[in-house]
Amino acid sequence: MRFILYFILSFTLLWSKEPISPLETIPYNEQKAQLGKELFSDPIVSQDNTVSCATCHLLSSGGDNDIVFSFGIKGQMGSMNAPTVFNSALNFKQFWDGRAKDLADQAHQVIENPVEMGDNIYDIVKRLRKDKHYPKKFHDIYQEEIAKEHLIEVLVEFERSLITLDAPFDLYLKGESNAISQEAKRGYELFKSKGCILCHNGRNIGGNLFNRFGIHEANNHSKSLGRYEVTKKEEDKYVFKVPSLRNIELTAPYMHDGRVTSLEDAVKIMTDYQLGREMKQEDIDAIVEFLKSLTGKLPQILR
Amino acid sequence: MNAIIVGRKKLDFFFILISFFMMMLIFLVIYVNKSNRDMKYYTIYHKEIKNLSILDQKIENTLLKKYRYIDYDELQDINHEFQSVLKFLDNEKFLYKFDKNLKNKIALLYTAYNQKESLIEEFKATNARPTNSIHYLYDLHQSIEELTISSDEKRLFLNIFFQIEQLVMDIPNDLSHLQADVDKINAIKQNNKLYDYFYQHTRLFIKDIEMMKNILKTNEQLDLYNTIKNISYELEKYSAQMYERQYTIFLIFIIFGCANLILLIVNYKKIYKLVQNLFTFKYVIEKSENIIIITDKNRKIEYVNETFKNTLGYRKEEVVGQQDSLIASDLMSKETYENINETLLAGQKWEGELISRKKDGSPIYEKTSIVPIINKDKIQGYLFIKFERMRSV
Numbered sequence: 001m002r003f004i005l006y007f008i009l010s011f012t013l014l015w016s017k018e019p020i021s022p023l024e025t026i027p028y029n030e031q032k033a034q035l036g037k038e039l040f041s042d043p044i045v046s047q048d049n050t051v052s053c054a055t056c057h058l059l060s061s062g063g064d065n066d067i068v069f070s071f072g073i074k075g076q077m078g079s080m081n082a083p084t085v086f087n088s089a090l091n092f093k094q095f096w097d098g099r100a101k102d103l104a105d106q107a108h109q110v111i112e113n114p115v116e117m118g119d120n121i122y123d124i125v126k127r128l129r130k131d132k133h134y135p136k137k138f139h140d141i142y143q144e145e146i147a148k149e150h151l152i153e154v155l156v157e158f159e160r161s162l163i164t165l166d167a168p169f170d171l172y173l174k175g176e177s178n179a180i181s182q183e184a185k186r187g188y189e190l191f192k193s194k195g196c197i198l199c200h201n202g203r204n205i206g207g208n209l210f211n212r213f214g215i216h217e218a219n220n221h222s223k224s225l226g227r228y229e230v231t232k233k234e235e236d237k238y239v240f241k242v243p244s245l246r247n248i249e250l251t252a253p254y255m256h257d258g259r260v261t262s263l264e265d266a267v268k269i270m271t272d273y274q275l276g277r278e279m280k281q282e283d284i285d286a287i288v289e290f291l292k293s294l295t296g297k298l299p300q301i302l303r
Numbered sequence: 304m305n306a307i308i309v310g311r312k313k314l315d316f317f318f319i320l321i322s323f324f325m326m327m328l329i330f331l332v333i334y335v336n337k338s339n340r341d342m343k344y345y346t347i348y349h350k351e352i353k354n355l356s357i358l359d360q361k362i363e364n365t366l367l368k369k370y371r372y373i374d375y376d377e378l379q380d381i382n383h384e385f386q387s388v389l390k391f392l393d394n395e396k397f398l399y400k401f402d403k404n405l406k407n408k409i410a411l412l413y414t415a416y417n418q419k420e421s422l423i424e425e426f427k428a429t430n431a432r433p434t435n436s437i438h439y440l441y442d443l444h445q446s447i448e449e450l451t452i453s454s455d456e457k458r459l460f461l462n463i464f465f466q467i468e469q470l471v472m473d474i475p476n477d478l479s480h481l482q483a484d485v486d487k488i489n490a491i492k493q494n495n496k497l498y499d500y501f502y503q504h505t506r507l508f509i510k511d512i513e514m515m516k517n518i519l520k521t522n523e524q525l526d527l528y529n530t531i532k533n534i535s536y537e538l539e540k541y542s543a544q545m546y547e548r549q550y551t552i553f554l555i556f557i558i559f560g561c562a563n564l565i566l567l568i569v570n571y572k573k574i575y576k577l578v579q580n581l582f583t584f585k586y587v588i589e590k591s592e593n594i595i596i597i598t599d600k601n602r603k604i605e606y607v608n609e610t611f612k613n614t615l616g617y618r619k620e621e622v623v624g625q626q627d628s629l630i631a632s633d634l635m636s637k638e639t640y641e642n643i644n645e646t647l648l649a650g651q652k653w654e655g656e657l658i659s660r661k662k663d664g665s666p667i668y669e670k671t672s673i674v675p676i677i678n679k680d681k682i683q684g685y686l687f688i689k690f691e692r693m694r695s696v
Contacts (some may be wrong), residue, residue, distance in 0.1 A: 032470060092375075193438070194442075198372060208376055216503060
């Protein structure tokens with residue numbers, strides 16, 4: 001057992017650098033981001049003009065919506081809980097099953113998904129070209145006729161601007177020891193020592209690996225089998241992208257299938273399913289307190 | 304002799320040599336420029352290939368850190384860098400420069416990298432689970448004294464702990480023992496949460512450790528490193544060829560340059576001898592009893608010899624640049640002069656007697672022959688040879 005002690009000790013040494021790092025803005029083009037912002041809330045990007053990006057990713061409340069599965073065109077229901085658009089530029093892959101390698105790929109797939117926007121990107125480009133004011137705005141940026149690359153690029157630039165800076169916990173990491181409560185600090189220690197940190201780490205506190213949902217037998221409220229849908233490998237069944245925990249207080253319901261709405265329940269599910277251990281109620285409360293300190297400020301572009 | 308033909312081929316040899324030399328110089332400048340650019344491209348490209356090799360090594364280092372906490376952001380950054388380097392290498396500007404097969408090789412690199420990337424994803428997921436189990440087992444071990452379990456069960460627990468330690472330390476051991484112990488836990492767990500968690504962790508640990516072994520084994524068989532090495536090797540081969548080619552080109556240039564120089568020296572010697580001869584002839588002409596005039600094609604005087612000066616009383620400076628009609632007189636009929644003009648323009652020699660005027664106005668009777676000087680079928684000038692008849696009479 002001494003070995004494991006050494007092992008844990010070596011962990012602590014490795015953690016001389018904190019396993020979570022504060023967010024920093026990533027460079028983006030302001031003009032393109034502003035146009036992207038406009039398009040983000042415009043249903044012109046969906047086939048029947050009823051759904052915009054902002055239908056599922058509400059910019060005023062955490063960058064996602066508060067329903068289990070979102071509705072696309074013609075009232076069709078999706079099969080996964082909509083993740084937040086905030087800080088999504090930092091994710092290593094996009095979608096719960098990681099089928100998009102970056103934001104541009106993600107935007108393209110949503111637009112053409114029959115359950116979501118159900119559109120063809122070339123049709124949107126045609127519609128945009130006929131619009132009253134978009135052609136001028138695009139021309140001001142690109143000096144040429146609207147193309148699909150431009151449409152995708154302005155949306156991506158907008159998403160790159162959606163970094164939620166200065167969460168109390170980030171301020172704490174930067175040295176403001178009073179930025180979070182004692183309870184939250186205890187929650188952070190538990191978060192590290194109980195094993196949550198093994199998957200939820202880095203800038204985005206998650207969003208940089210896949211992992212299997214649950215150590216128990218398959219337990220899934222969604223039609224999707226996760227990563228398996230992409231790789232078709234048996235061991236990838238119920239494997240999903242580990243989501244970011246930033247702004248988690250605002251992004252209920254939780255899990256890929258949106259099964260719970262309270263943060264406390266989410267932590268309980270995770271301790272049972274992922275950590276595979278029992279945790280005292282007071283520890284759960286402390287972790288919830290820590291998670292609440294991860295809510296950052298609304299990005300500059302939305303203020 | 305109807306005309307003097309000058310401009311023999313031998314003289315042009317000099318121009319051939321010089322223009323050949325100039326051409327070689329121009330070629331050399333272009334070649335140096337091109338090989339300089341090639342070298343620059345090669346350096347950049349090779350640097351990036353080396354960069355890939357370093358990134359691959361970084362990934363390998365991370366794979367060594369199994370069952371430990373890993374900063375996945377760092378891996379993500381390595382991934383991004385790898386992809387951007389790949390994109391940079393997959394550039395038409397370079398692809399056809401070094402090697403026609405390079406495009407295929409870059410495609411191989413993409414394939415190898417994609418395999419590696421999906422293996423890394425598997426590694427990350429597989430690593431997180433046992434690492435978490437180690438956390439759990441540590442906590443459980445700490446509190447084992449507080450648990451209300453029989454001493455047999457406690458021994459079973461400790462046995463499993465020890466075997467898992469061995470696995471983590473890569474000590475070869477028989478998994479079937481561990482599996483048997485874990486099955487015992489399964490048999491006694493019933494609905495007890497503690498036993499169930501313990502069972503799930505240990506069961507999955509065995510599974511994941513097997514998976515991890517497979518992942519690392521697959522990784523050893525991946526081609527990424529060899530593909531990078533291969534491209535690097537091919538590039539180095541190309542650069543060696545490039546140096547070889549440059550060396551050959553410079554050698555050829557030096558050999559040709561020396562040959563050229565030798566031929567130029569031989570040529571110079573010949574011309575020098577010719578010039579010597581010309582000096583002798585010029586002396587002869589200067590001192591000749593005959594009056595000699597050379598004009599250009601418009602019959603403007605270019606040269607007169609001493610006898611001209613002495614006989615007609617003009618100084619050389621006075622006549623050079625003047626028309627030959629300077630010394631014509633009205634004592635001859637117009638027809639005579641017209642006849643001269645026609646004959647000469649036809650490229651023919653004219654011979655006859657003329658009366659000209661000296662500078663002081665006195666007439667002079669001369670036997671004259673005028674010969675056109677023809678260079679490359681064109682009249683380049685005229686040679687007048689006059690002989691004062693009075694003196695001979």
